[in-house]
Amino acid sequence: MRVQAYMFYGCAVFFLAADVVYWLWSGDWTGTTAMALAVGLAGLVGFYIHFTIRRLEKANAGPLPEDDREGEIADAAGELGFFSPHSWWPLFLGLSAATVTLGLVFGWWLFVVGVAAVLMSCIGLVFEYYRGQFSH
Structure with missing residues (x-):
């Protein structure tokens, strides 16, 4: 799942580059601020996923099954957590x-x-x- 964290980091870098270009060409502070918030949001999600994966790898004492290139679907079998079946x-x-x-x-x-x-x-x-x- 490290790929997901790197995807969000890549989105943050892309939004940052687009934000700089937008600011230089338009001079519009509203759009520049919105793009800066997009940079922060993508970076925040990437940071959260990155450190959640590190914590899960420590708990599993190794890489996650979805990170194994030779892994099978059955490697990830088992209980994933508790999800409420119905709630109003x-x-x-x-x-x-x-x-x-x-x-x-x-x-x-x-x-x-x-x-x-x-x-x-x-x-x-x-x-x-x-x-x-x-x-x-």
């Missing part, structure tokens, strides 16, 4: 975030209601598997 909380969290945004437009009272709904949705999402039928 992301929907409620999204609706709450939309309420917060609408509250900024229409009135502070709706903003306060939205913030309270976001807090309740976050609590529900985090503690979903600590109570009820799915508790551990």
Whole structure:
């Protein structure tokens, strides 16, 4: 998976070169700032992937199966992690975030209601598997 990190580093370098050329030819600060943010975002994602891969390689005591050129599909078999099969909380969290945004437009009272709904949705999402039928 190191290739993914290098791809994002390459995108950051490309965006940096394009940003410099754009700034020199146009002199537009808005587009230059947007391109600079793209450089930072690509570099940040590349940095995260790079160091996450290093941590996983230390945990596995060697390179990951997808980095082995002679590797087989069966080398990566096994449990990959826990993924929630069904949850309504992301929907409620999204609706709450939309309420917060609408509250900024229409009135502070709706903003306060939205913030309270976001807090309740976050609590529900985090503690979903600590109570009820799915508790551990």
